[in-house]
Amino acid sequence: MKLRTIAIGFFALLLCTAILTTVACGGGDDDSGERLRVVTTLELAADFVRGVGGDEVEVSALIPAGADPHTFELSPGDVALISQADIVFANGFNLETATIALIEANIRSNVSLVKLAEEAAARGFETIVGDEGGDTNPHLWLDPRAVHFYGGIIEERLAELVPGKEDKFKENRLDYARELNDATAYLAQKAAEVALGRRVLVTTHDAFPYLARAIDFEVGAVVATGPGQEPSPRAVADLTQVIEDRQVPAVFREPQVGPETDVLEQAAADAGVEVCVLLSDAFMGDVESYTDLVRHNADELARCLGG
Numbered sequence: 320m321k322l323r324t325i326a327i328g329f330f331a332l333l334l335c336t337a338i339l340t341t342v343a344c345g346g347g348d349d350d351s352g353e354r355l356r357v358v359t360t361l362e363l364a365a366d367f368v369r370g371v372g373g374d375e376v377e378v379s380a381l382i383p384a385g386a387d388p389h390t391f392e393l394s395p396g397d398v399a400l401i402s403q404a405d406i407v408f409a410n411g412f413n414l415e416t417a418t419i420a421l422i423e424a425n426i427r428s429n430v431s432l433v434k435l436a437e438e439a440a441a442r443g444f445e446t447i448v449g450d451e452g453g454d455t456n457p458h459l460w461l462d463p464r465a466v467h468f469y470g471g472i473i474e475e476r477l478a479e480l481v482p483g484k485e486d487k488f489k490e491n492r493l494d495y496a497r498e499l500n501d502a503t504a505y506l507a508q509k510a511a512e513v514a515l516g517r518r519v520l521v522t523t524h525d526a527f528p529y530l531a532r533a534i535d536f537e538v539g540a541v542v543a544t545g546p547g548q549e550p551s552p553r554a555v556a557d558l559t560q561v562i563e564d565r566q567v568p569a570v571f572r573e574p575q576v577g578p579e580t581d582v583l584e585q586a587a588a589d590a591g592v593e594v595c596v597l598l599s600d601a602f603m604g605d606v607e608s609y610t611d612l613v614r615h616n617a618d619e620l621a622r623c624l625g626g
């Protein structure tokens with residue numbers, strides 16, 4: 320059975336090769352061989368681009384699922400992907416600084432690098448400055464309203480590069496916006512299960528001010544002070560204090576975050592509260608799309624803080 324499938328596949332391949340000059344093969348679409356090569360930094364951005372680009376784009380993310388974009392460093396093999404890209408989408412606002420530096424060094428001179436968060440801000444999405452002051456917090460996408468901006472930017476850029484597909488990209492973007500609205504409604508419904516006094520987020524790194532603003536929560540505390548920093552007893556004691564003062568019923572780790580998780584878990588153990596999981600910069604396990612990420616976070620907020 321398997322051999323037969325291979326034989327048929329091989330025959331189809333031969334046939335395709337023979338007629339490749341006149342008819343495109345494999346996709347069933349006339350122009351399937353002409354797909355735009357899109358490179359993104361985050362898996363999240365790849366998901367947005369697939370949502371808008373559909374069959375017209377071939378998307379590769381440089382930062383793999385589960386990796387921390389703040390600290391991830393590319394391998395030399397990724398350079399080829401960058402130098403072959405027709406367009407590159409990043410987030411920006413210093414989220415993925417090392418990755419963007421490598422993109423800028425290797426992108427072809429006529430190819431655009433689009434920083435979605437910075438572009439969304441330029442188009443009117445209201446950003447939040449980080450605790451330290453000065454720098455804009457880059458995690459805009461955790462407010463689903465920002466992703467509508469991202470979608471519009473992606474639609475425009477793809478339409479410029481693939482003439483005649485404007486209507487298709489618009490249709491895809493509107494379909495994606497409907498999915499986004501469903502996930503957003505679910506998030507609002509789950510957030511409403513959390514009483515006002517319990518709407519406090521304690522997390523490993525400062526990723527959630529946009530989510531908090533969107534659903535009327537508050538960021539109570541974050542562990543991270545800088546990437547790769549070792550946990551100190553002082554940090555554990557400070558965090559335990561916040562958990563007790565605010566009577567926080569649960570804290571949230573993020574799967575891609577490293578050493579700060581130890582501080583969070585130790586403080587949670589000391590205060591006797593649960594450690595739950597919120598997704599921020601990376602997908603995890605079964606969660607391989609942005610709308611699934613929103614739903615996961617909605618479920619986790621209701622499960623861990625609800626009541």
Ligand SMILES: [Zn+2]
Binds near residue numbers: 458525600
């Ligand atoms: Zn982050």
